[in-house]
Amino acid sequence: MSTSENTATDAPQDWKNWHEQRTETVSAPYGPLSLTGTHWLGDAVEGRIPDVPGRWSDDGDEIVLTAAAEDGISLDGAPFTGGARLTADGGPVAASRLAQGGRRLVVLRREGLWAVRVWDPKSEARRSFGGVEATPYDEKWVLPGLFRPYGESRTVQVPNADGRDRGLGLGGELAFTVDGDEHTLQVGVEEDGSLWAVFADTTSGRSSYRFRFLRPSAPAADGTVLVDFNRSLLPPCAFAAHFLCPFPPPGNSLPFDIAAGERSVRIR
Structure with a gap:
Protein backbone atom coordinates (compact mmCIF):
# COMPACT_ATOMS: atom_id res chain seq x y z
CA MET A 1 0.00 0.00 0.00
CA SER A 2 1.34 3.44 -0.92
CA THR A 3 1.97 6.24 1.56
CA SER A 4 -0.98 8.24 0.20
CA GLU A 5 -3.25 5.20 0.63
CA ASN A 6 -1.98 4.76 4.18
CA THR A 7 -2.73 8.43 4.89
CA ALA A 8 -6.24 8.11 3.47
CA THR A 9 -6.84 4.97 5.54
CA ASP A 10 -5.56 6.58 8.75
CA ALA A 11 -7.47 9.85 8.33
CA PRO A 12 -10.86 8.63 9.68
CA GLN A 13 -9.16 7.10 12.73
CA ASP A 14 -7.12 10.27 13.28
CA TRP A 15 -10.35 12.26 13.17
CA LYS A 16 -12.01 9.88 15.63
CA ASN A 17 -9.08 10.27 18.02
CA TRP A 18 -9.29 14.06 17.64
CA HIS A 19 -13.02 14.02 18.34
CA GLU A 20 -12.60 11.88 21.46
CA GLN A 21 -9.86 14.15 22.77
CA ARG A 22 -12.02 17.20 22.14
CA THR A 23 -14.82 15.64 24.16
CA GLU A 24 -12.41 14.98 27.04
CA THR A 25 -11.08 18.54 26.87
CA VAL A 26 -14.42 20.33 26.93
CA SER A 27 -15.76 18.12 29.72
CA ALA A 28 -12.67 18.47 31.95
CA PRO A 29 -13.22 19.95 35.45
CA TYR A 30 -12.15 23.41 34.28
CA GLY A 31 -13.12 23.06 30.63
CA PRO A 32 -15.55 25.47 28.95
CA LEU A 33 -18.60 23.73 30.44
CA SER A 34 -17.55 24.87 33.91
CA LEU A 35 -17.67 28.61 33.18
CA THR A 36 -20.63 29.97 35.16
CA GLY A 37 -20.09 33.72 34.87
CA THR A 38 -18.12 36.59 33.34
CA HIS A 39 -18.62 39.62 35.60
CA TRP A 40 -17.44 43.05 34.42
CA LEU A 41 -16.20 45.25 37.23
CA GLY A 42 -17.83 48.24 35.57
CA ASP A 43 -21.19 46.62 36.32
CA ALA A 44 -20.39 45.82 39.95
CA VAL A 45 -22.37 47.81 42.52
CA GLU A 46 -20.09 49.08 45.30
CA GLY A 47 -17.50 46.51 44.29
CA ARG A 48 -19.77 43.54 44.86
CA ILE A 49 -20.19 40.82 42.24
CA PRO A 50 -23.23 38.52 42.48
CA ASP A 51 -22.31 35.10 43.92
CA VAL A 52 -18.62 36.07 44.09
CA PRO A 53 -17.07 36.81 47.50
CA GLY A 54 -14.92 39.82 48.32
CA ARG A 55 -14.95 43.41 47.16
CA TRP A 56 -13.46 44.26 43.75
CA SER A 57 -12.33 47.53 42.24
CA ASP A 58 -10.60 48.74 39.08
CA ASP A 59 -7.35 50.63 39.65
CA GLY A 60 -6.04 51.22 36.15
CA ASP A 61 -3.49 48.56 35.26
CA GLU A 62 -4.51 46.39 38.22
CA ILE A 63 -7.58 45.38 40.13
CA VAL A 64 -7.84 45.44 43.91
CA LEU A 65 -9.48 42.62 45.84
CA THR A 66 -10.39 42.96 49.50
CA ALA A 67 -11.56 39.84 51.32
CA ALA A 68 -12.39 38.67 54.84
CA ALA A 69 -11.85 35.22 56.33
CA GLU A 70 -15.53 34.32 55.91
CA ASP A 71 -15.23 34.86 52.14
CA GLY A 72 -13.24 31.63 51.92
CA ILE A 73 -10.88 32.87 49.20
CA SER A 74 -7.41 31.46 48.71
CA LEU A 75 -4.61 33.27 46.88
CA ASP A 76 -1.71 31.25 45.44
CA GLY A 77 -2.93 28.23 47.40
CA ALA A 78 -3.08 29.91 50.83
CA PRO A 79 -6.08 31.37 52.72
CA PHE A 80 -6.37 35.06 51.94
CA THR A 81 -7.61 38.03 53.92
CA GLY A 82 -6.96 41.73 53.53
CA GLY A 83 -6.12 43.39 50.22
CA ALA A 84 -4.25 42.34 47.08
CA ARG A 85 -3.46 43.98 43.77
CA LEU A 86 -3.93 41.63 40.83
CA THR A 87 -3.34 41.52 37.10
CA ALA A 88 -4.93 39.28 34.47
CA ASP A 89 -4.47 35.51 34.73
CA GLY A 90 -2.70 34.23 31.65
CA GLY A 91 -2.30 30.53 32.38
CA PRO A 92 -4.62 27.52 32.64
CA VAL A 93 -7.78 27.99 34.66
CA ALA A 94 -6.74 25.24 37.09
CA ALA A 95 -3.59 27.25 37.88
CA SER A 96 -5.34 30.58 38.46
CA ARG A 97 -4.23 32.52 41.53
CA LEU A 98 -7.65 32.83 43.16
CA ALA A 99 -9.99 30.09 44.32
CA GLN A 100 -12.98 29.60 46.55
CA GLY A 101 -13.20 25.93 47.39
CA GLY A 102 -13.38 24.08 44.08
CA ARG A 103 -14.30 27.22 42.17
CA ARG A 104 -11.67 29.25 40.35
CA LEU A 105 -11.90 33.04 40.14
CA VAL A 106 -10.03 34.16 37.05
CA VAL A 107 -9.13 37.80 36.44
CA LEU A 108 -9.70 38.86 32.83
CA ARG A 109 -8.86 42.05 30.95
CA ARG A 110 -10.36 42.72 27.52
CA GLU A 111 -9.88 45.98 25.61
CA GLY A 112 -8.93 47.78 28.81
CA LEU A 113 -11.91 46.52 30.83
CA TRP A 114 -11.62 44.22 33.83
CA ALA A 115 -13.78 41.21 34.60
CA VAL A 116 -13.81 38.22 36.93
CA ARG A 117 -14.71 34.82 35.58
CA VAL A 118 -16.07 32.02 37.74
CA TRP A 119 -15.27 28.41 36.84
CA TYR A 150 -3.02 41.30 3.73
CA GLY A 151 -0.36 43.94 3.35
CA GLU A 152 -0.93 44.78 7.00
CA SER A 153 -3.23 43.34 9.63
CA ARG A 154 -6.74 44.73 9.94
CA THR A 155 -9.19 45.03 12.78
CA VAL A 156 -12.94 44.93 12.18
CA GLN A 157 -15.68 45.48 14.71
CA VAL A 158 -17.97 42.48 15.05
CA PRO A 159 -20.75 41.58 17.49
CA ASN A 160 -19.80 39.20 20.27
CA ALA A 161 -21.93 36.56 21.97
CA ASP A 162 -22.51 38.85 24.97
CA GLY A 163 -24.12 41.51 22.75
CA ARG A 164 -21.15 43.91 22.62
CA ASP A 165 -19.08 44.83 19.56
CA ARG A 166 -15.34 44.23 19.78
CA GLY A 167 -12.36 44.33 17.47
CA LEU A 168 -11.42 41.18 15.57
CA GLY A 169 -7.88 41.02 14.16
CA LEU A 170 -7.54 39.70 10.61
CA GLY A 171 -4.31 38.93 8.79
CA GLY A 172 -5.46 37.71 5.38
CA GLU A 173 -7.88 35.53 3.49
CA LEU A 174 -8.02 31.78 3.02
CA ALA A 175 -9.13 30.67 -0.45
CA PHE A 176 -10.45 27.21 -1.36
CA THR A 177 -12.68 25.67 -4.01
CA VAL A 178 -15.99 23.86 -3.50
CA ASP A 179 -17.79 22.33 -6.49
CA GLY A 180 -15.67 24.34 -8.90
CA ASP A 181 -16.25 27.74 -7.26
CA GLU A 182 -13.66 29.64 -5.23
CA HIS A 183 -14.67 30.85 -1.78
CA THR A 184 -12.71 32.78 0.81
CA LEU A 185 -12.72 33.29 4.56
CA GLN A 186 -11.08 36.18 6.38
CA VAL A 187 -8.70 34.69 8.92
CA GLY A 188 -6.62 35.73 11.88
CA VAL A 189 -3.01 34.65 12.27
CA GLU A 190 -1.83 33.24 15.59
CA GLU A 191 1.63 33.80 17.07
CA ASP A 192 2.79 30.38 15.82
CA GLY A 193 1.65 31.19 12.26
CA SER A 194 -1.45 29.00 12.35
CA LEU A 195 -4.73 30.43 11.09
CA TRP A 196 -8.18 30.71 12.58
CA ALA A 197 -11.51 31.67 11.12
CA VAL A 198 -14.97 32.37 12.48
CA PHE A 199 -17.49 31.22 9.89
CA ALA A 200 -21.11 30.38 9.27
CA ASP A 201 -22.74 28.35 6.52
CA THR A 202 -26.27 27.40 5.52
CA THR A 203 -26.46 24.77 8.31
CA SER A 204 -25.78 27.46 10.95
CA GLY A 205 -28.66 27.84 13.37
CA ARG A 206 -30.38 24.85 11.76
CA SER A 207 -28.47 21.58 11.99
CA SER A 208 -25.36 23.15 13.55
CA TYR A 209 -24.57 25.91 16.02
CA ARG A 210 -25.02 29.46 14.71
CA PHE A 211 -21.30 29.75 13.83
CA ARG A 212 -18.13 27.70 14.16
CA PHE A 213 -14.36 28.05 14.28
CA LEU A 214 -11.78 26.62 11.90
CA ARG A 215 -8.09 26.37 12.83
CA PRO A 216 -5.83 25.38 9.91
CA SER A 217 -2.13 24.90 10.52
CA ALA A 218 0.49 27.45 9.47
CA PRO A 219 0.67 27.80 5.67
CA ALA A 220 3.74 26.63 3.74
CA ALA A 221 6.16 29.22 2.35
CA ASP A 222 4.11 29.43 -0.86
CA GLY A 223 0.88 30.02 1.08
CA THR A 224 -0.61 26.57 0.53
CA VAL A 225 -2.48 25.08 3.46
CA LEU A 226 -4.91 22.24 4.07
CA VAL A 227 -8.49 23.31 4.83
CA ASP A 228 -10.15 20.47 6.75
CA PHE A 229 -13.76 21.25 7.60
CA ASN A 230 -14.01 17.88 9.36
CA ARG A 231 -12.28 19.68 12.22
CA SER A 232 -14.69 22.58 12.39
CA LEU A 233 -15.04 23.48 16.06
CA LEU A 234 -17.90 24.63 18.19
CA PRO A 235 -16.96 27.97 19.76
CA PRO A 236 -16.66 28.15 23.55
CA CYS A 237 -20.01 29.96 23.81
CA ALA A 238 -21.72 26.81 22.52
CA PHE A 239 -20.72 25.19 25.82
CA ALA A 240 -21.41 28.10 28.19
CA ALA A 241 -23.20 31.39 27.57
CA HIS A 242 -20.59 33.44 29.46
CA PHE A 243 -17.89 33.47 26.78
CA LEU A 244 -17.25 36.48 24.52
CA CYS A 245 -17.06 34.63 21.20
CA PRO A 246 -16.86 36.88 18.13
CA PHE A 247 -19.44 36.42 15.39
CA PRO A 248 -18.25 35.89 11.79
CA PRO A 249 -16.85 39.03 10.14
CA PRO A 250 -18.34 40.28 6.84
CA GLY A 251 -17.87 37.76 4.06
CA ASN A 252 -17.46 34.73 6.35
CA SER A 253 -20.94 33.33 5.84
CA LEU A 254 -20.60 30.61 3.21
CA PRO A 255 -23.59 30.11 0.85
CA PHE A 256 -23.74 26.30 1.11
CA ASP A 257 -23.98 23.48 3.65
CA ILE A 258 -20.81 22.34 5.37
CA ALA A 259 -22.00 18.97 6.61
CA ALA A 260 -18.79 18.30 8.51
CA GLY A 261 -17.19 18.77 11.89
CA GLU A 262 -18.75 19.57 15.24
CA ARG A 263 -22.41 20.61 15.08
CA SER A 264 -23.91 21.01 18.53
CA VAL A 265 -23.69 20.12 22.22
CA ARG A 266 -25.69 17.08 23.28
CA ILE A 267 -27.62 17.41 26.55
CA ARG A 268 -28.50 14.29 28.47
Whole structure:
Protein backbone atom coordinates (compact mmCIF):
# COMPACT_ATOMS: atom_id res chain seq x y z
CA MET A 1 0.00 0.00 0.00
CA SER A 2 1.34 3.44 -0.92
CA THR A 3 1.97 6.24 1.56
CA SER A 4 -0.98 8.24 0.20
CA GLU A 5 -3.25 5.20 0.63
CA ASN A 6 -1.98 4.76 4.18
CA THR A 7 -2.73 8.43 4.89
CA ALA A 8 -6.24 8.11 3.47
CA THR A 9 -6.84 4.97 5.54
CA ASP A 10 -5.56 6.58 8.75
CA ALA A 11 -7.47 9.85 8.33
CA PRO A 12 -10.86 8.63 9.68
CA GLN A 13 -9.16 7.10 12.73
CA ASP A 14 -7.12 10.27 13.28
CA TRP A 15 -10.35 12.26 13.17
CA LYS A 16 -12.01 9.88 15.63
CA ASN A 17 -9.08 10.27 18.02
CA TRP A 18 -9.29 14.06 17.64
CA HIS A 19 -13.02 14.02 18.34
CA GLU A 20 -12.60 11.88 21.46
CA GLN A 21 -9.86 14.15 22.77
CA ARG A 22 -12.02 17.20 22.14
CA THR A 23 -14.82 15.64 24.16
CA GLU A 24 -12.41 14.98 27.04
CA THR A 25 -11.08 18.54 26.87
CA VAL A 26 -14.42 20.33 26.93
CA SER A 27 -15.76 18.12 29.72
CA ALA A 28 -12.67 18.47 31.95
CA PRO A 29 -13.22 19.95 35.45
CA TYR A 30 -12.15 23.41 34.28
CA GLY A 31 -13.12 23.06 30.63
CA PRO A 32 -15.55 25.47 28.95
CA LEU A 33 -18.60 23.73 30.44
CA SER A 34 -17.55 24.87 33.91
CA LEU A 35 -17.67 28.61 33.18
CA THR A 36 -20.63 29.97 35.16
CA GLY A 37 -20.09 33.72 34.87
CA THR A 38 -18.12 36.59 33.34
CA HIS A 39 -18.62 39.62 35.60
CA TRP A 40 -17.44 43.05 34.42
CA LEU A 41 -16.20 45.25 37.23
CA GLY A 42 -17.83 48.24 35.57
CA ASP A 43 -21.19 46.62 36.32
CA ALA A 44 -20.39 45.82 39.95
CA VAL A 45 -22.37 47.81 42.52
CA GLU A 46 -20.09 49.08 45.30
CA GLY A 47 -17.50 46.51 44.29
CA ARG A 48 -19.77 43.54 44.86
CA ILE A 49 -20.19 40.82 42.24
CA PRO A 50 -23.23 38.52 42.48
CA ASP A 51 -22.31 35.10 43.92
CA VAL A 52 -18.62 36.07 44.09
CA PRO A 53 -17.07 36.81 47.50
CA GLY A 54 -14.92 39.82 48.32
CA ARG A 55 -14.95 43.41 47.16
CA TRP A 56 -13.46 44.26 43.75
CA SER A 57 -12.33 47.53 42.24
CA ASP A 58 -10.60 48.74 39.08
CA ASP A 59 -7.35 50.63 39.65
CA GLY A 60 -6.04 51.22 36.15
CA ASP A 61 -3.49 48.56 35.26
CA GLU A 62 -4.51 46.39 38.22
CA ILE A 63 -7.58 45.38 40.13
CA VAL A 64 -7.84 45.44 43.91
CA LEU A 65 -9.48 42.62 45.84
CA THR A 66 -10.39 42.96 49.50
CA ALA A 67 -11.56 39.84 51.32
CA ALA A 68 -12.39 38.67 54.84
CA ALA A 69 -11.85 35.22 56.33
CA GLU A 70 -15.53 34.32 55.91
CA ASP A 71 -15.23 34.86 52.14
CA GLY A 72 -13.24 31.63 51.92
CA ILE A 73 -10.88 32.87 49.20
CA SER A 74 -7.41 31.46 48.71
CA LEU A 75 -4.61 33.27 46.88
CA ASP A 76 -1.71 31.25 45.44
CA GLY A 77 -2.93 28.23 47.40
CA ALA A 78 -3.08 29.91 50.83
CA PRO A 79 -6.08 31.37 52.72
CA PHE A 80 -6.37 35.06 51.94
CA THR A 81 -7.61 38.03 53.92
CA GLY A 82 -6.96 41.73 53.53
CA GLY A 83 -6.12 43.39 50.22
CA ALA A 84 -4.25 42.34 47.08
CA ARG A 85 -3.46 43.98 43.77
CA LEU A 86 -3.93 41.63 40.83
CA THR A 87 -3.34 41.52 37.10
CA ALA A 88 -4.93 39.28 34.47
CA ASP A 89 -4.47 35.51 34.73
CA GLY A 90 -2.70 34.23 31.65
CA GLY A 91 -2.30 30.53 32.38
CA PRO A 92 -4.62 27.52 32.64
CA VAL A 93 -7.78 27.99 34.66
CA ALA A 94 -6.74 25.24 37.09
CA ALA A 95 -3.59 27.25 37.88
CA SER A 96 -5.34 30.58 38.46
CA ARG A 97 -4.23 32.52 41.53
CA LEU A 98 -7.65 32.83 43.16
CA ALA A 99 -9.99 30.09 44.32
CA GLN A 100 -12.98 29.60 46.55
CA GLY A 101 -13.20 25.93 47.39
CA GLY A 102 -13.38 24.08 44.08
CA ARG A 103 -14.30 27.22 42.17
CA ARG A 104 -11.67 29.25 40.35
CA LEU A 105 -11.90 33.04 40.14
CA VAL A 106 -10.03 34.16 37.05
CA VAL A 107 -9.13 37.80 36.44
CA LEU A 108 -9.70 38.86 32.83
CA ARG A 109 -8.86 42.05 30.95
CA ARG A 110 -10.36 42.72 27.52
CA GLU A 111 -9.88 45.98 25.61
CA GLY A 112 -8.93 47.78 28.81
CA LEU A 113 -11.91 46.52 30.83
CA TRP A 114 -11.62 44.22 33.83
CA ALA A 115 -13.78 41.21 34.60
CA VAL A 116 -13.81 38.22 36.93
CA ARG A 117 -14.71 34.82 35.58
CA VAL A 118 -16.07 32.02 37.74
CA TRP A 119 -15.27 28.41 36.84
CA ASP A 120 -17.15 25.72 38.75
CA PRO A 121 -16.62 21.99 38.10
CA LYS A 122 -20.09 21.41 39.58
CA SER A 123 -21.80 23.59 36.96
CA GLU A 124 -25.15 22.49 35.57
CA ALA A 125 -23.75 22.55 32.03
CA ARG A 126 -21.02 20.09 32.98
CA ARG A 127 -23.42 17.80 34.85
CA SER A 128 -25.85 17.65 31.92
CA PHE A 129 -23.23 17.32 29.15
CA GLY A 130 -23.93 14.34 26.90
CA GLY A 131 -21.24 14.79 24.26
CA VAL A 132 -20.51 16.77 21.11
CA GLU A 133 -22.62 16.01 18.05
CA ALA A 134 -20.28 15.76 15.06
CA THR A 135 -20.54 14.55 11.47
CA PRO A 136 -18.39 11.47 10.76
CA TYR A 137 -15.22 12.09 8.76
CA ASP A 138 -15.72 12.76 5.05
CA GLU A 139 -12.67 13.23 2.82
CA LYS A 140 -14.79 15.50 0.58
CA TRP A 141 -14.26 18.25 3.14
CA VAL A 142 -10.46 18.11 3.10
CA LEU A 143 -9.62 20.85 0.61
CA PRO A 144 -6.41 22.41 -0.72
CA GLY A 145 -6.29 26.05 0.27
CA LEU A 146 -4.23 29.16 -0.29
CA PHE A 147 -3.52 31.83 2.31
CA ARG A 148 -3.29 35.36 0.92
CA PRO A 149 -1.93 37.71 3.58
CA TYR A 150 -3.02 41.30 3.73
CA GLY A 151 -0.36 43.94 3.35
CA GLU A 152 -0.93 44.78 7.00
CA SER A 153 -3.23 43.34 9.63
CA ARG A 154 -6.74 44.73 9.94
CA THR A 155 -9.19 45.03 12.78
CA VAL A 156 -12.94 44.93 12.18
CA GLN A 157 -15.68 45.48 14.71
CA VAL A 158 -17.97 42.48 15.05
CA PRO A 159 -20.75 41.58 17.49
CA ASN A 160 -19.80 39.20 20.27
CA ALA A 161 -21.93 36.56 21.97
CA ASP A 162 -22.51 38.85 24.97
CA GLY A 163 -24.12 41.51 22.75
CA ARG A 164 -21.15 43.91 22.62
CA ASP A 165 -19.08 44.83 19.56
CA ARG A 166 -15.34 44.23 19.78
CA GLY A 167 -12.36 44.33 17.47
CA LEU A 168 -11.42 41.18 15.57
CA GLY A 169 -7.88 41.02 14.16
CA LEU A 170 -7.54 39.70 10.61
CA GLY A 171 -4.31 38.93 8.79
CA GLY A 172 -5.46 37.71 5.38
CA GLU A 173 -7.88 35.53 3.49
CA LEU A 174 -8.02 31.78 3.02
CA ALA A 175 -9.13 30.67 -0.45
CA PHE A 176 -10.45 27.21 -1.36
CA THR A 177 -12.68 25.67 -4.01
CA VAL A 178 -15.99 23.86 -3.50
CA ASP A 179 -17.79 22.33 -6.49
CA GLY A 180 -15.67 24.34 -8.90
CA ASP A 181 -16.25 27.74 -7.26
CA GLU A 182 -13.66 29.64 -5.23
CA HIS A 183 -14.67 30.85 -1.78
CA THR A 184 -12.71 32.78 0.81
CA LEU A 185 -12.72 33.29 4.56
CA GLN A 186 -11.08 36.18 6.38
CA VAL A 187 -8.70 34.69 8.92
CA GLY A 188 -6.62 35.73 11.88
CA VAL A 189 -3.01 34.65 12.27
CA GLU A 190 -1.83 33.24 15.59
CA GLU A 191 1.63 33.80 17.07
CA ASP A 192 2.79 30.38 15.82
CA GLY A 193 1.65 31.19 12.26
CA SER A 194 -1.45 29.00 12.35
CA LEU A 195 -4.73 30.43 11.09
CA TRP A 196 -8.18 30.71 12.58
CA ALA A 197 -11.51 31.67 11.12
CA VAL A 198 -14.97 32.37 12.48
CA PHE A 199 -17.49 31.22 9.89
CA ALA A 200 -21.11 30.38 9.27
CA ASP A 201 -22.74 28.35 6.52
CA THR A 202 -26.27 27.40 5.52
CA THR A 203 -26.46 24.77 8.31
CA SER A 204 -25.78 27.46 10.95
CA GLY A 205 -28.66 27.84 13.37
CA ARG A 206 -30.38 24.85 11.76
CA SER A 207 -28.47 21.58 11.99
CA SER A 208 -25.36 23.15 13.55
CA TYR A 209 -24.57 25.91 16.02
CA ARG A 210 -25.02 29.46 14.71
CA PHE A 211 -21.30 29.75 13.83
CA ARG A 212 -18.13 27.70 14.16
CA PHE A 213 -14.36 28.05 14.28
CA LEU A 214 -11.78 26.62 11.90
CA ARG A 215 -8.09 26.37 12.83
CA PRO A 216 -5.83 25.38 9.91
CA SER A 217 -2.13 24.90 10.52
CA ALA A 218 0.49 27.45 9.47
CA PRO A 219 0.67 27.80 5.67
CA ALA A 220 3.74 26.63 3.74
CA ALA A 221 6.16 29.22 2.35
CA ASP A 222 4.11 29.43 -0.86
CA GLY A 223 0.88 30.02 1.08
CA THR A 224 -0.61 26.57 0.53
CA VAL A 225 -2.48 25.08 3.46
CA LEU A 226 -4.91 22.24 4.07
CA VAL A 227 -8.49 23.31 4.83
CA ASP A 228 -10.15 20.47 6.75
CA PHE A 229 -13.76 21.25 7.60
CA ASN A 230 -14.01 17.88 9.36
CA ARG A 231 -12.28 19.68 12.22
CA SER A 232 -14.69 22.58 12.39
CA LEU A 233 -15.04 23.48 16.06
CA LEU A 234 -17.90 24.63 18.19
CA PRO A 235 -16.96 27.97 19.76
CA PRO A 236 -16.66 28.15 23.55
CA CYS A 237 -20.01 29.96 23.81
CA ALA A 238 -21.72 26.81 22.52
CA PHE A 239 -20.72 25.19 25.82
CA ALA A 240 -21.41 28.10 28.19
CA ALA A 241 -23.20 31.39 27.57
CA HIS A 242 -20.59 33.44 29.46
CA PHE A 243 -17.89 33.47 26.78
CA LEU A 244 -17.25 36.48 24.52
CA CYS A 245 -17.06 34.63 21.20
CA PRO A 246 -16.86 36.88 18.13
CA PHE A 247 -19.44 36.42 15.39
CA PRO A 248 -18.25 35.89 11.79
CA PRO A 249 -16.85 39.03 10.14
CA PRO A 250 -18.34 40.28 6.84
CA GLY A 251 -17.87 37.76 4.06
CA ASN A 252 -17.46 34.73 6.35
CA SER A 253 -20.94 33.33 5.84
CA LEU A 254 -20.60 30.61 3.21
CA PRO A 255 -23.59 30.11 0.85
CA PHE A 256 -23.74 26.30 1.11
CA ASP A 257 -23.98 23.48 3.65
CA ILE A 258 -20.81 22.34 5.37
CA ALA A 259 -22.00 18.97 6.61
CA ALA A 260 -18.79 18.30 8.51
CA GLY A 261 -17.19 18.77 11.89
CA GLU A 262 -18.75 19.57 15.24
CA ARG A 263 -22.41 20.61 15.08
CA SER A 264 -23.91 21.01 18.53
CA VAL A 265 -23.69 20.12 22.22
CA ARG A 266 -25.69 17.08 23.28
CA ILE A 267 -27.62 17.41 26.55
CA ARG A 268 -28.50 14.29 28.47
